[in-house]
Amino acid sequence: MDEIYLDNAATTKPLNEVIEVMCDHLKTNYGNPSSLHSKGFKAEKTVKSARKKIAESIQAAPEEIFFTSGGSESDNTIIRGITDLARGKDYNLVTTVIEHPAILEVYKAYETKGIDVRYLNVQQNGQIALEEIKQKVDQKTLICSIMGVNNEIGSVNDLVVFGKTIKAINPHCVFHTDYVQGYMKIPLNVKQAGLDAVTICAHKIGGPKGIGALYIRKGLNVNPLILGGGQEKGFRSGTENVPSIVGFAKAVEIKNSSINDRFEKVLKLKNRMTVYFNEKGQDVKINGKDHSSPYILSLSFRGIKAEVLLHALEAMGIYVSTGSACSSNKKKHQYVLEAIGLEESYREGTIRISFSEDNTEEEIDQVIQKIEETVTQLRLLTKYRTKEKK
Amino acid sequence: MRHVILVRYGEISLKGLNRRYFIDLLAKNIRATLQSLESVKVQKIQGRIIVHISEEELESGLEKIQKVFGIVSVSPAIVIESDFSVIEETMLEQIKDEKFETFRVTAKRGDKNFPMQSPEIGRRLGAAVLKTVPDIKVVMKNPELNICVEVREETYLYYKAIQCNGGLPVGCSGKSAVLLSGGIDSPVATWMMAKRGIEPIGVHFHSFPFTSERAKEKVVDLAKIVSHYTGHFKLYVVPFTEIQTKIVELCPERQTTIIIRRYMMRIAEAIAKQNGALSLTTGESLGQVASQTQEGLGATNDVVNLPVFRPLIGMDKQEIIRIAEKIGTFETSILPYEDCCTIFVPKHPETKPKVENMKKSEIPMEAVVEPMIKKAIEEAEIYKL
Numbered sequence: 213m214d215e216i217y218l219d220n221a222a223t224t225k226p227l228n229e230v231i232e233v234m235c236d237h238l239k240t241n242y243g244n245p246s247s248l249h250s251k252g253f254k255a256e257k258t259v260k261s262a263r264k265k266i267a268e269s270i271q272a273a274p275e276e277i278f279f280t281s282g283g284s285e286s287d288n289t290i291i292r293g294i295t296d297l298a299r300g301k302d303y304n305l306v307t308t309v310i311e312h313p314a315i316l317e318v319y320k321a322y323e324t325k326g327i328d329v330r331y332l333n334v335q336q337n338g339q340i341a342l343e344e345i346k347q348k349v350d351q352k353t354l355i356c357s358i359m360g361v362n363n364e365i366g367s368v369n370d371l372v373v374f375g376k377t378i379k380a381i382n383p384h385c386v387f388h389t390d391y392v393q394g395y396m397k398i399p400l401n402v403k404q405a406g407l408d409a410v411t412i413c414a415h416k417i418g419g420p421k422g423i424g425a426l427y428i429r430k431g432l433n434v435n436p437l438i439l440g441g442g443q444e445k446g447f448r449s450g451t452e453n454v455p456s457i458v459g460f461a462k463a464v465e466i467k468n469s470s471i472n473d474r475f476e477k478v479l480k481l482k483n484r485m486t487v488y489f490n491e492k493g494q495d496v497k498i499n500g501k502d503h504s505s506p507y508i509l510s511l512s513f514r515g516i517k518a519e520v521l522l523h524a525l526e527a528m529g530i531y532v533s534t535g536s537a538c539s540s541n542k543k544k545h546q547y548v549l550e551a552i553g554l555e556e557s558y559r560e561g562t563i564r565i566s567f568s569e570d571n572t573e574e575e576i577d578q579v580i581q582k583i584e585e586t587v588t589q590l591r592l593l594t595k596y597r598t599k600e601k602k
Numbered sequence: 603m604r605h606v607i608l609v610r611y612g613e614i615s616l617k618g619l620n621r622r623y624f625i626d627l628l629a630k631n632i633r634a635t636l637q638s639l640e641s642v643k644v645q646k647i648q649g650r651i652i653v654h655i656s657e658e659e660l661e662s663g664l665e666k667i668q669k670v671f672g673i674v675s676v677s678p679a680i681v682i683e684s685d686f687s688v689i690e691e692t693m694l695e696q697i698k699d700e701k702f703e704t705f706r707v708t709a710k711r712g713d714k715n716f717p718m719q720s721p722e723i724g725r726r727l728g729a730a731v732l733k734t735v736p737d738i739k740v741v742m743k744n745p746e747l748n749i750c751v752e753v754r755e756e757t758y759l760y761y762k763a764i765q766c767n768g769g770l771p772v773g774c775s776g777k778s779a780v781l782l783s784g785g786i787d788s789p790v791a792t793w794m795m796a797k798r799g800i801e802p803i804g805v806h807f808h809s810f811p812f813t814s815e816r817a818k819e820k821v822v823d824l825a826k827i828v829s830h831y832t833g834h835f836k837l838y839v840v841p842f843t844e845i846q847t848k849i850v851e852l853c854p855e856r857q858t859t860i861i862i863r864r865y866m867m868r869i870a871e872a873i874a875k876q877n878g879a880l881s882l883t884t885g886e887s888l889g890q891v892a893s894q895t896q897e898g899l900g901a902t903n904d905v906v907n908l909p910v911f912r913p914l915i916g917m918d919k920q921e922i923i924r925i926a927e928k929i930g931t932f933e934t935s936i937l938p939y940e941d942c943c944t945i946f947v948p949k950h951p952e953t954k955p956k957v958e959n960m961k962k963s964e965i966p967m968e969a970v971v972e973p974m975i976k977k978a979i980e981e982a983e984i985y986k987l
Contacts, residue, residue, distance in 0.1 A: 523811030593850050 215529040216575045220416070221363055221393060221508050221566030222533055227418035227463055234420060234459040245452050246441065255454050262461035269468050270410065271401045272427050278444045279457055282424035283392040284314035285437070286411035287357075289426055289448070291318045293434035294355045294386050295327070304328035306349050306356040308340055310364075310548045312390055315357050332358070334551050338367025338500035345377050353378075355386040360394035364548040364564060365500035366508025368398065375406030386432065392416055392424075396467040397475065397507050408432050414456065419463035423456035474569040479506035481567050484576050492584075497558050499549065509565045511583075512554060515591050516561035524586045530579055533564045603692065604681040605660050607667060608760065609651035612674040612768060625651070628672045628771040634833045635670050639663055668764060669831045671797050672771035677750070679760035684716060684753050686723075690730050693749060693759055697731065700761070702746040703738055705731060712754040723751060767797060772832045775799030778911065779874035780883040781866060782806045782837070784821045787885030787914055789828050789931040790922050794913040795883050796832045803877045804837035805870045809846050820937055822985055827931050829987045837985040838873050842866075845974050852966040856952045859893050861964060863902045865971070871906045872979055882906060887914045887922065892951040901955045 217225065237258065243251030245259055260274070267274045280286045295305060307319050309331045323329040330348040332340050340358060349356055356378055361368050371389055378387050388409040391400060395412040402410055409432070413424030428434055428447075440449025467474070489496050489511060499510035513521065518534040525532055549559045565579075611628060629644050629651055636642045641656035642663065655663045660678060667676055682692050709723035718726070727749065728740055752758040778795055780802045782788045792802045806821045818839060829835035845865055853861050870882050886894045893902075903910055914922055926932035 519814070520811050523814050527811055593847055 215531065216571070216579060217531050218565045218567060218571065218579065219531045219533045220568040221366075221564060223415045223421065224418050224568060225570075226415075226420060226459070227466060229466060230419055230459045230462045233462045234455045237455045237458045241454065241458075243454075245454065246443065255452070258454060259452050259457055262457045265461045266412075266425055266464050267427075269396070269464050270412075270427060271403055273430060275445075276427050276430055278426045278428060278447050279452060279460075280424045280426055280448060281422055281453075282415070283312070283390065283411050283413040286413070286424050286426035287312070287314040287390055288318055289437045290386075290388050290409040290411070290428070290434065291315065291322075291355060291357065292437055295322060296435045297433060298354055301327065303352045303354045304330055304350070306330045306332065306345075306353050306385075308332040308334065308358055309551045310334050310338065310362050310367075311357060311359050312363055312392070315359070315390055319357075334367070336552050337502045337504075338362055338365045338548075338552050339503055340369055340374070342373065342377055345374060346381070349378050349381050349385060351382050353382055353385045355388055357388045357390065360389045360391040360400065361398065361505045361508070362500065362548065363393050363508070365510040365552065366393070366504040366506075366566075367500040368394070368503050368505055371400065371405040371407065375404075379406045393505065393508065396464065396471060398505060399471055402427055402429075409434075414460035414463055417463050417467050420456045420459040423453055423460045425460070470569075475506060477569050478567045478571075481571055481573065481576050482506045482509050484573060485509055485565065485580060488580050496587075497554065499552060499554065499562070507567050509567070510549075511563055511565065512549070512558035513561040513563075513587050514557050515594060516587055517590075518561050518563050520590060521561070521563060521583075521586060524590070525579075525582060528582050530582060533566070534562065605655055605657050606679050606681055606758070607653040607655060607660075607663060608677040608679050608758065609653060609667070610674045610676070610763075611651070611672055624672070624771060624774060627774055628670070631670050631672070631771050631773070631833050632667060635666050635830075636663055639666075664764070666830070668766050670771075670833075671767055671769035671799070671831065672774075673766040674768050675763045675765050677760040677763050679758045681756050681758055684713060684755065684757045686718065686726070689723075689751060689753075689757055689759065690727060693727060693751070694730060694734055696759065697735075697747065697749065697761065700747055704741045704745045705738060705747040705749060706740055706742055706745040707731070707749045707751065709751045710753065712752060716753050723753065727751060767831075769797035770799030772796050772799060773801045775801075777801045777803055777874075777877060777879035778881040778883045779803045779805050779870045779877065779879045781870050781885070782821055782825065783885070784817055784824065784935070785885070786919075786926050786932065786935040787887060787890075787922055789824045789885075789935060790925045790929070791883055791885035791911075791913050792828050793831055793925070793929050793931075795911060796828070800881075800883070802828070802832055802835060802883070803874065803879050804835060805866075805873050806837065806839050807842035807846075807866055807869075808839050809843045810841070812843065812846070816937075820934060822987070823934050824931055825985065826987050827929070827934065831929065835985075835987040836877070837987060839983040839985070840869055840873075840978050841981050842869075842978060845971065845978060848967065848970060848974065853963045855948045856950060857955060857960065857963050858948055859951045860898055860901050860955045860960060861967075863893060863898075864905045864960065864964070865975070867902050867906050867910075869975055869978060871908055872975070873982070874908055876979075879908075881909045881911055883911045883913070885914055886912045887917055887919070890919065892953045895953050897954040897956070901957050901960050904957045904960070 241255055241258055243255040245252055245256035263277050264274045267277045305319055305322060307315060319329045332344040332348055335341055358369055358374055360371055375387050378385055386408045387406055389407055390411045392411060392413050396417040408429045410427040415421040436447050438449050443449050443452055486498055489498060495514035497512040499512060522532055522534055546559050549562055625646060629646055633644050639659045641659050643654040645652045664678055682688055707724045707728045709720045711720045747761055749761045775798055778800045780792045782804045796802055804825050808818050825835045825837045846862055849861050850858055874882060886899060926935060
């Protein structure tokens with residue numbers, strides 16, 4: 213049975229070139245960049261060139277890129293690293309209600325400590341309204357985290373407009389974005405968006421798991437989360453994960469040259485699916501319809517348990533996700549769908565299909581057909597009667 | 603100086619002429635439980651089982667052996683030469699790090715060639731302890747430290763008795779097919795039957811895609827935990843989707859839960875018979891859910907001939923959870939994967955099903971279900987844990 217992998221927002225299949233270059237470095241370039249001898253020096257040079265490549269991909273300088281273990285660490289580092297430097301309590305923190313748990317949980321932790329944390333609400337399409345920012349960000353806002361692309365429904369925020377608005381209200385407010393689902397998919401110029409910090413990671417773009425980076429604007433003072441041997445200019449201690457860093461850079465090198473082509477290709481795939489369910493689907497909703505990433509499609513089927521649909525598709529070699537992978541086995545974690553005002557009967561029937569440029573139109577047609585068949589069958593079984601006719 | 607574990611069995615020594623059979627079985631179960639340890643030798647002596655074990659493996663051996671049913675208590679002991687000065691010296695060395703204010707010495711002389719009688723051994727060793735350790739006194743009842751000395755050909759010295767679960771050696775009561783759902787109750791029910799000497803044959807119903815691979819893995823993990831008590835565990839994972847969806851398709855919605863259970867019981871009975879099991883065991887507790895009313899239990903009982911044991915029938919959920927925590931299944935049981943009990947639950951399930959109505963409702967199934975049951979049993983995955 214051929215497999216059709218449509219869970220690329222959870223993680224991607226590593227690129228062959230990435231695997232090869234990582235194996236090479238594991239075998240031969242195993243030195244510790246901190247070692248004084250030539251093996252260490254060689255590893256250091258490798259990391260340096262990788263850092264440059266990644267910096268260039270977002271129009272940043274190499275010294276503005278810090279390697280971490282991934283998206284969650286980058287998010288934790290920037291929020292804690294800014295907040296923990298603040299004196300007194302006369303400040304506030306701002307984020308959105310639909311962030312990834314790696315951000316939301318950190319802010320919630322500060323909230324329980326009595327700090328003023330403000331949450332930006334989303335509109336039905338999953339975007340933040342500019343008005344929300346104007347209302348909640350003020351002179352005393354220390355940091356504001358707004359995700360670039362939502363991981364569950366794919367809604368895209370206009371970071372350039374947001375950045376300008378935030379800086380106009382408070383030029384000292386640190387503007388941070390979790391760009392894990394947007395990186396190498398939708399171009400981002402960090403300078404243009406006035407971003408002070410950006411979270412990215414490798415395994416969503418064909419790179420290895422366990423490696424990510426945090427862009428920190430030059431001159432911004434951030435408290436390190438992990439102390440120790442002083443690697444990454446004292447900002448993130450721990451021996452550099454050289455093979456993964458190399459793999460990360462390789463993935464960026466390959467993906468960076470094809471952002472627009474891939475965007476067009478994936479958009480066609482997504483449109484093929486949305487057009488079908490728009491026209492023919494019964495009791496199905498497409499979440500975050502406008503202004504969403506072509507890489508993510510969130511579909512809600514009324515009267516269906518998403519988990520059952522997922523397993524039924526899995527039996528046919530089709531891999532999708534319910535909600536987001538990180539929180540999908542916690543049933544009550546449907547806050548994104550709740551935030552966009554989706555009724556419960558649709559929420560529990562929500563699957564996320566996330567594309568890659570390797571998917572084909574034939575695959576999409578096959579998946580549409582299988583979803584349609586399975587949904588009909590399951591509804592028959594649970595004696596569900598369609599209530600809305602489109 | 604060698605290390606041993608002294609094993610005491612209570613109830614099974616009362617079993618008259620079958621006594622030897624029980625003790626042999628217990629020794630065999632102990633050997634099976636400790637088979638991963640290299641140094642272990644199991645020896646049967648009068649009224650006891652002695653497990654010879656190296657110092658390095660002692661701790662792990664003690665932990666494992668406590669789970670063997672049929673054992674009342676175990677004591678880690680050291681074996682030394684039956685020479686009074688050696689005994690005295692070793693004893694003082696052994697207790698020097700113990701904190702206690704009251705103690706006694708319990709001496710037993712099995713070797714009548716030893717020059718002192720039991721009371722004298724006790725007195726002299728007690729005196730030695732009093733002389734060495736300050737601020738302590740001797741009490742005969744409930745001392746904090748009971749130093750036990752058994753003088754036989756060699757001398758056993760110990761001062762700890764670890765209470766175990768008692769019960770009967772697994773296997774002495776035959777086999778029972780246990781319906782395992784993956785919840786909290788059924789592993790506890792299995793454990794309780796195993797405690798009475800039952801060798802469980804697990805039967806789990808897998809309804810992919812309505813239950814996931816992870817839910818199946820969870821049941822396998824639970825069976826593995828219970829197998830630490832039962833020695834081994836044969837688990838059938840029966841593919842049930844076809845039958846379940848047929849029931850949902852053909853039978854009245856309110857009755858599906860009970861009818862599904864009736865077919866599970868039928869299949870479990872067939873597997874029981876294949877394996878020479880003489881009963882079925884379930885984790886049902888009266889009134890816990892809609893299908894576990896007297897009427898509900900009656901309706902599921904109706905389809906089988908073998909006796910159905912329900913060791914949890916009179917227990918509250920909290921009592922069941924306490925045992926689950928004690929035997930180590932609770933954490934695994936509460937992992938949040940869908941299982942066959944939580945999906946397809948009708949909005950208003952029948953709580954007082956009548957057997958006659960069930961039979962009537964099952965009529966449309968009769969034409970199709972037999973080959974389905976046969977296929978499900980044939981295609982069951984069998985795990986030997």
